[in-house]
Amino acid sequence: MSQWDMNNDIERVLYSEDDIAEAAKRVGTELAADYEGRTPVIISVLKGAVLWTVDVMRYMQYAEVEFIDVSSYHGGIASSGEVDLIVDLQTDIAGRDVIIMEDIVDTGRSLKFMMALLEQRGAKSIKVASLLDKKEGRVVDANVDYVGFDVPKAFVVGYGLDYKQLYRNLPYVGVLKQAVYDPEHADLVDTTDITPEH
Ligand SMILES: O=P(O)(O)OC[C@H]1O[C@H](OP(=O)(O)OP(=O)(O)O)[C@H](O)[C@@H]1O
Numbered sequence: 001m002s003q004w005d006m007n008n009d010i011e012r013v014l015y016s017e018d019d020i021a022e023a024a025k026r027v028g029t030e031l032a033a034d035y036e037g038r039t040p041v042i043i044s045v046l047k048g049a050v051l052w053t054v055d056v057m058r059y060m061q062y063a064e065v066e067f068i069d070v071s072s073y074h075g076g077i078a079s080s081g082e083v084d085l086i087v088d089l090q091t092d093i094a095g096r097d098v099i100i101m102e103d104i105v106d107t108g109r110s111l112k113f114m115m116a117l118l119e120q121r122g123a124k125s126i127k128v129a130s131l132l133d134k135k136e137g138r139v140v141d142a143n144v145d146y147v148g149f150d151v152p153k154a155f156v157v158g159y160g161l162d163y164k165q166l167y168r169n170l171p172y173v174g175v176l177k178q179a180v181y182d183p184e185h186a187d188l189v190d191t192t193d194i195t196p197e198h
């Protein structure tokens with residue numbers, strides 16, 4: 001195997017390409033049924049949710065898609081606690097049914113920030129569809145309505161999720177090897193006793 005291979009940096013795969021394709025079909029089909037007769041605005045959260053968004057929306061009917069970018073991680077593995085709006089929506093969502101598409105809800109800070117913003121702008125309804133829900137990571141209240149997988153408390157990468165902007169293009173979700181992290185952050189990552197919940 002070539003040394004120049006991202007797969008070498010992965011400790012273990014949690015959700016395979018097939019697992020994710022199945023989850024996208026399940027969530028997309030459920031959304032199609034729940035939004036029958038309505039045209040929701042899908043709000044895809046850059047950059048991580050792009051792959052999940054396009055895979056899920058293939059199973060839906062009439063829907064618009066918009067992008068937003070909020071950031072609390074600034075590239076590393078620890079949430080900074082402060083959320084910034086980096087890229088705003090290009091449309092008015094007042095009176096609209098919106099679906100926030102996330103790759104992961106972890107501390108909940110990004111989602112809480114977006115929920116407040118969309119409520120303030122007069123969204124008629126707001127639901128959340130996330131590939132991963134890391135419930136153990138929550139530090140603020142944030143609820144996910146449509147979940148791909150409940151993910152254990154470990155820093156994961158792949159299928160949109162990054163570490164320092166890399167690994168988003170892996171087709172699966174996995175745990176990064178400890179050795180890949182900056183030594184000063186090593187204590188923030190727990191890769192032991194991780195059991196996939198599927
Ligand atoms: O629940 P939280 O602790 O707020 O974490 C979840 C957020 O963090 C990640 O985005 P990030 O800010 O890293 O941007 P990215 O999608 O561009 O990687 C992820 O895509 C979520 O939006």
Ligand code: HPA
Nearest residue numbers: 106154155156157161162
């Ligand atoms: O586990 C994670 N991996 C990548 N990005 C993230 N943003 C919040 N949690 C994570």
